[in-house]
Amino acid sequence: xxKINVNSYLCxxxxxxxxxxxLKKEFDIEFRQKTALNGIILxxxxxxxxxxxxxxxxxxxxxxxxxxxxxxxxxxIITASKSFLNExxxxxxxxxxxxxxxxxxxxxxxxxxxxxxxxxxxxxxLFSIFIGSVVQDLGTFSLILFLTSFGFSAILTLMAGISxxxxxxxxxxxxxxxxxxxxMLLVAIKVSKLAIDGIAFSVxxxxxxxxxxxxxxxxxxxxxxxxxLWHD
Amino acid sequence: MAxxxxxxxxxxxxxxxxxxxxxxxVPRLDILNETIRSxxxxxxxxxxxxxxxxxxxxxxxxxxxxxKAKQDIVAVESANTGIAFSVxxxxxxMLWARxxxxxxxxxxxxxxxxxxxxLIYTAYFILRSSIEDEQKKARISxxxxxxxxxxxxxxxxxxxxxSASLHPGNGGNPAFGxxxxxxxxxxxxxxxxxxxxxxxxxxxxxxxRMEVLSKKILYDETV
Numbered sequence: 051x052x053k054i055n056v057n058s059y060l061c062x063x064x065x066x067x068x069x070x071x072x073l074k075k076e077f078d079i080e081f082r083q084k085t086a087l088n089g090i091i092l093x094x095x096x097x098x099x100x101x102x103x104x105x106x107x108x109x110x111x112x113x114x115x116x117x118x119x120x121x122x123x124x125x126x127i128i129t130a131s132k133s134f135l136n137e138x139x140x141x142x143x144x145x146x147x148x149x150x151x152x153x154x155x156x157x158x159x160x161x162x163x164x165x166x167x168x169x170x171x172x173x174x175x176l177f178s179i180f181i182g183s184v185v186q187d188l189g190t191f192s193l194i195l196f197l198t199s200f201g202f203s204a205i206l207t208l209m210a211g212i213s214x215x216x217x218x219x220x221x222x223x224x225x226x227x228x229x230x231x232x233x234m235l236l237v238a239i240k241v242s243k244l245a246i247d248g249i250a251f252s253v254x255x256x257x258x259x260x261x262x263x264x265x266x267x268x269x270x271x272x273x274x275x276x277x278x279l280w281h282d
Numbered sequence: 283m284a285x286x287x288x289x290x291x292x293x294x295x296x297x298x299x300x301x302x303x304x305x306x307x308v309p310r311l312d313i314l315n316e317t318i319r320s321x322x323x324x325x326x327x328x329x330x331x332x333x334x335x336x337x338x339x340x341x342x343x344x345x346x347x348x349x350k351a352k353q354d355i356v357a358v359e360s361a362n363t364g365i366a367f368s369v370x371x372x373x374x375x376m377l378w379a380r381x382x383x384x385x386x387x388x389x390x391x392x393x394x395x396x397x398x399x400x401l402i403y404t405a406y407f408i409l410r411s412s413i414e415d416e417q418k419k420a421r422i423s424x425x426x427x428x429x430x431x432x433x434x435x436x437x438x439x440x441x442x443x444x445s446a447s448l449h450p451g452n453g454g455n456p457a458f459g460x461x462x463x464x465x466x467x468x469x470x471x472x473x474x475x476x477x478x479x480x481x482x483x484x485x486x487x488x489x490x491r492m493e494v495l496s497k498k499i500l501y502d503e504t505v
Contacts, residue, residue: 208429212422216413225408229401230429233436236394237444253497260444265437275425278346 064156068149072157075092080165086132093128094173097121102180111184111246118177119239123231125169126199128160133225134214151280155207155272162203170195186248193258194245198238201265205230208272211279231247234264289484295477299326299437302329302470309464321377323469326474327371330482337486342424352494356422357427358410359489363482365403372396392449395437402430 080087101117109117145154177183185191191280209227216222241257303322338360345353375393376386387393409426413419442449 208425212426214410215418215422216409222409222412225405226426229398229405230433232398233433233441236441256444260440267432267436271429275428278421279425 064150064152068153069157072145072149072153073161076157078160086129090125090129090165090169091172094121094125094169094176097124098173098176098180105181109181112243114177114181114184115239115243115246117181118173119235119242122170122173122198123202123235125173126166126202126206126231127227128220129165129169130203130227131210131213131220133158133162133207133210135210151277152273154280155211155276157202158207159200159269159272161201161207162207166199166203167196170199185246187245187251187254190251190254190258191242194238194242194261197258197261197265198234199236201261201268202231204265204269204272205234208276208279211276215279230268234268236263237261237264244280288480292311292458292477292480292484294479295473299323299470299474299477303474306466306470308467310382314382317378317382320374322470322474324371324378325471326478328375329475330376330478331364331367333479334367334482334486335431335434338481339428342427342431345420345424346428348504349417350495351416351420352470354424355490355493355497356486357424359493360486361403361427362404363486363489365400365407366485367482368396368400369405372400390405391442391444392438395441398437399434402434406430440487 098121098238101121105113171192174185174191178185206227209230210223213219213222213226237257237260241254241261244254244257299322303319308316308318338357341353341357341360344350345357375396379388380386406423406426408418410423413422
């Protein structure tokens with residue numbers, strides 16, 4: 051009976067050069083097409099502008115906070131749900147033979163987190179212009195944005211992979227990822243309210259550590275589970 | 283009969299906890315008063331739900347390693363039964379909250395966690411129903427199930443510890459800690475936990491058997 055060593059089949063050693071190559075490929079595709087990036091910029095711009103028109107005046111910090119994270123969550127899902135869609139069939143097969151799944155998921159997570167960091171800072175910038183800047187502790191707030199960008203990208207990349215394999219649509223990605231992003235989102239909302247009010251960093255620190263822990267959990271899960279998804 | 287003794291035992295113990303739970307004396311605590319008896323039903327039901335979800339995620343992990351269809355059936359049917367138990371847990375909790383907190387539902391980390399757990403597992407079933415191919419369905423949903431389970435543990439075990447919560451067991455509210463539970467209550471509470479877990483396993487087992495049989499009849503597959 052033919053017996054495949056599951057371990058060596060599923061996780062060949064990580065090759066750092068492959069990872070860089072894949073990451074570069076993602077950026078190349080993005081800069082060649084520019085649809086995803088332009089789409090997401092337009093999405094953020096129009097939602098922020100709609101909120102500006104709807105609210106008219108400078109709004110209370112907790113409303114600002116809620117609105118910011120809702121827009122960011124939707125932006126993140128839209129951004130990440132594209133991560134497997136622009137792979138052509140032939141290239142997918144090519145990647146399948148050349149790279150290990152671990153390299154693929156790592157590169158995609160990093161690419162998405164860079165994109166999401168950009169999107170979140172863009173949202174912050176547009177919010178400051180249109181709705182008013184209420185954040186008092188910008189350093190802590192930026193740290194929160196970095197952490198959530200990475201965590202969201204780890205969750206959403208795997209979910210985008212699942213919904214593509216399921217032949218599903220954008221709706222499926224949203225349904226699958228919404229409840230899974232909630233733990234991180236709730237902690238982020240709580241700590242960013244503290245950062246907005248300018249509370250001392252030592253108070254925020256425990257929430258930031260929880261965010262870090264959640265990041266660790268979701269990235270390990272994505273990293274471990276993706277190979278099973280990749281090998282059809 | 284030799285195989286079925288534990289089912290009879292489970293039914294007997296649940297009947298005992300219902301009778302004893304309503305009749306035996308309970309400690310007089312402020313606000314809680316008689317509603318403390320809810321502990322005999324609400325908490326064991328959640329334990330049974332967690333146990334079933336644990337079985338489900340265990341079989342999902344096993345499925346990814348072995349690709350046996352039986353494991354997938356065990357995973358999905360335990361999750362199904364677990365979701366039914368979580369509805370029961372929510373309902374008993376709501377009934378208790380109505381008479382202790384004065385409201386059916388309130389914004390509380392533990393309650394939110396439970397609601398989102400429900401959403402996560404509903405998404406799991408939606409994912410399953412959106413894939414046609416049986417093997418693909420089994421593998422992809424196993425991946426999602428593992429992710430979902432870990433997130434559920436984060437949500438109902440870790441996050442409530444971080445913030446103020448009204449729920450017993452959090453923030454100094456009385457729960458089944460060593461100071462709040464007297465020995466008479468233990469006499470009912472511990473058997474209740476075991477019995478409800480056994481009842482959950484029984485229901486899941488029936489569902490698994492039904493699913494295996496229907497596969498056999500419909501597709502002529504032996505699982």
